[in-house]
Amino acid sequence: MSKVLIIGAGGVGGVVTHKCAQHPEVFSEICLASRNEDKCKAIAAQLDRPIQTAQVDADSVEALVALIESFKPDVLIHVALPYQDLTIMEACLKTGVPYLDTANYEHPDEAKFEYKEQWAFHDRYAEAGNMATLGCGFDPGMTNIYCAYAQKNLFDEIHRIDILDANGGDHGYPFATNFNPEINIREITANGRYWEKGEWKETAPLAEKRKFDFDGIGEKDIYLLYHEELESLSQNIKGLERIRFWMTFSEKYITHLKVLENVGMTRIEPIKVGDCEIAPLQFLKAVLPDPASLGPRTKGKTNIGIIADGIKDGKRRKVYIYNICDHEACYREVQSQAISYTTGVPAVTGAMLMLEGIWKGAGVFNVEQLDPDPFMARIGDMGLPWQMVELDPDHDPLA
Ligand code: NDP
Missing domain, CATH: 3.40.50.720 (NAD(P)-binding Rossmann-like Domain)
Structure with a gap:
């Protein structure tokens, strides 16, 4: 209580x-x-x-x-x-x-x-x-816990991790962001960055693109981005040689974004308009649909997970751990779309484990530093069941 x-x-x-x-x-x-x-x-x-x-x-x-x-x-x-x-x-x-x-x-x-x-x-x-x-949302959050689970239970050493975040949802608007537009736009207009052999490598924004066939969604374009969990996972997963993050964006989304960027609407420095000072990005946020209003309109699924590649008992091993979440089912349950759902459910599950003294410690912890097993055992019943697929270690689905 x-x-x-x-x-x-x-x-x-x-x-x-x-x-x-x-x-x-x-x-x-x-x-x-x-x-x-x-x-x-x-x-x-x-x-x-x-x-x-x-x-x-x-x-x-x-x-x-x-x-x-x-x-x-x-x-x-x-x-x-x-x-x-x-x-x-x-x-x-x-x-x-x-x-x-x-x-x-x-x-x-x-x-x-x-x-x-x-x-x-x-x-x-x-x-x-x-x-x-x-960082106890989905990414960061669930993805870090998948990595910690793989490290603890599936591998002796993980060498490579790719985090894959797909949103196959359609809200029917020509352009809207699924969570806070300011944070979302700032995230994807920044340079891409990944970690390899102890160093950060930079790419131009959205310069690295691949195709990936997502269970429950189908084939999508994915783009390499910097995402915050790379900072902590690159330190906390032992033996790691490379970690990257990929997210899906539709061609329509990228075109809108490029236009907004080209006309200066994604800038964060305030400008003077008449007597008023305003940051263009904050103005854009005010005219875009409120992410909380997308729930009743969004159809389709999300699929977010990790591919971990490493060694178990002297042999190469590659596994894919992921969750599929249905926007309409989320809305029926909690009146919200899957992006907010997949963030909120791990947060509540983490808070439960803290209250029950199962996750405990004195200090500041990223979620992968805590025991993944009780979290993985409970998260399915909380609403985000996970699946694991064994992949061919010699095949690179992101080549
Ligand atoms: P929203 O913008 O929808 O909600 C943010 C809420 O915080 C609003 O109610 C806002 O108030 C309130 N707020 C803002 N500033 C203040 C303040 N100074 N004092 C009190 N309340 C304030 O964002 P989301 O719900 O989409 O996202 C919430 C958080 O979750 C963000 O930190 C986001 O980065 C994170 N997130 C994490 C993800 C993950 O997987 N780890 C994925 C998606 C989001 P008001 O309504 O007045 O603006």
Whole structure:
């Protein structure tokens, strides 16, 4: 019987709240807080049990501490924006509340994301005997846990990992992003980057393209991107020689994006329009469909997983571990599409394991540093069943 405080009432916050509400045996009291309390109330109205809601500015440590002290949660799930990671971690440290998030800290005006500032909390969390779990969404999150599971149970050494993220969903709009457009657009207009033999290698944005046949979706174009889990996995998987991340984008999506970029709409530096200062990307976010509104319109499936290639008992081995998730089934269950669903469900599962003392530790941990087995045993029942396929080690499906 525990109290959970959820910060952020967007697409992912909605899923997290629904999923916590489905498990009263663990989350006996729920408080959903966000910048705009009306959004929390709208989510609360979808549930069949009462929860508390609150207004909070998560950029303010003081405001967060006041909310935490009044609600007294046993765990905090942060699903607001990556800009708030440091303030929320600081507030959890001050109040002794375990912390969990799904995205690493992003500098609001530098288009840069990394774990450095969050890892810097490690010693203070360790001294306080408190725990912070970082990156417990799908990617990062589930993908890291697939890698940890493969490392623990399937290989003696993993040499190569490719993370494959496919969204075969169609929302019927000519252009919309599936999660926060600002974060999404900044992610894919950046240079591609992967890790090989101890070094980071850069590619021009979306320059590396392959085709891959996804179970449940079919053949799709995939593009090499830098994604935040590469930073921690390259350190935490032993014997690793290369790790890359691939994501599907349709031709239509890339064409829209190129036009927006060419006309300057993806820029983050504010410009003056009349008497008003505005960052073009923030303006674009305001005119694009709200990702939370895509749920009822989206049909099709996602397929996200990892291919790990390494050695077991002296022999080469290659395995593919993945989840397929259906947008319409997610909407029927929690009134949200699969992108938010696949992020929110691992976050709730991780918070459960922390509350039950199954995931424990003093300090700051990326999810692959925690035991993958209890997570993998539970995540199917929570809504994200996984499959594993043995691949021919001599065939490269990404050649
Ligand atoms: P949304 O933009 O839909 O929701 C973010 C929510 O946070 C909104 O309710 C927003 O309020 C609120 N918020 C923003 N700033 C503040 C603030 N200063 N104080 C309080 N609340 C604030 O994003 P998503 O739900 O799509 O994503 C949530 C998180 O999940 C993000 O960090 C994202 O990067 C991460 N994510 C992780 C994935 C993974 O697989 N690991 C995949 C997808 C997302 P308002 O409504 O007023 O704007």
